[in-house]
Amino acid sequence: MPKFTSTYTNKVDKKGRVSVPASFRAALPEGSWPGIVVYPSFVHDAIEGCDLAHLDRLADSIDDLAPFSEEHDAFTLSIISSSSRLAFDSEGRIILPQELMEIAGIVDRATFVGRGNTFQIWEPEAFQAELARAREVARNNRAMLKWKSRLPAGEGQGA
Numbered sequence: 001m002p003k004f005t006s007t008y009t010n011k012v013d014k015k016g017r018v019s020v021p022a023s024f025r026a027a028l029p030e031g032s033w034p035g036i037v038v039y040p041s042f043v044h045d046a047i048e049g050c051d052l053a054h055l056d057r058l059a060d061s062i063d064d065l066a067p068f069s070e071e072h073d074a075f076t077l078s079i080i081s082s083s084s085r086l087a088f089d090s091e092g093r094i095i096l097p098q099e100l101m102e103i104a105g106i107v108d109r110a111t112f113v114g115r116g117n118t119f120q121i122w123e124p125e126a127f128q129a130e131l132a133r134a135r136e137v138a139r140n141n142r143a144m145l146k147w148k149s150r151l152p153a154g155e156g157q158g159a
Contacts, residue, residue, distance in 0.1 A: 020036065039083040044130060059080055
């Protein structure tokens with residue numbers, strides 16, 4: 001499956017419309033609902049984004065928690081109830097909810113940041129500051145990153 005990669009900064013109009021990068025739209029599963037899902041990050045002052053299938057996997061992971069636990073309640077409120085499905089218009093744009101724009105500090109530009117299976121939407125200057133911090137952490141912890149071995153297609157699968 002294609003991944004969300006690279007970083008793009010696009011203009012946001014007064015109605016909150018912003019063009020989703022073409023490569024991000026192309027990374028969505030073929031035949032899927034024509035849009036994205038967004039919700040507030042609980043780690044950064046940013047917006048988390050994904051496709052519906054990823055949100056389903058996330059919801060399933062949350063459902064593995066004890067149903068009446070504080071953690072289950074916190075994750076469902078922070079992610080599921082705060083999620084918005086945003087359909088693309090004919091030009092590949094979405095309308096960002098005002099509440100999410102305020103959380104991320106987005107006014108007239110938004111930076112889309114690929115993160116593999118997900119992406120984030122940031123206020124551009126806030127992203128640059130976070131990127132500098134992340135690069136320092138990565139530099140200091142580079143020895144932790146190990147190559148993951150992958151079997152050739154068909155190998156290691158039951159016959």
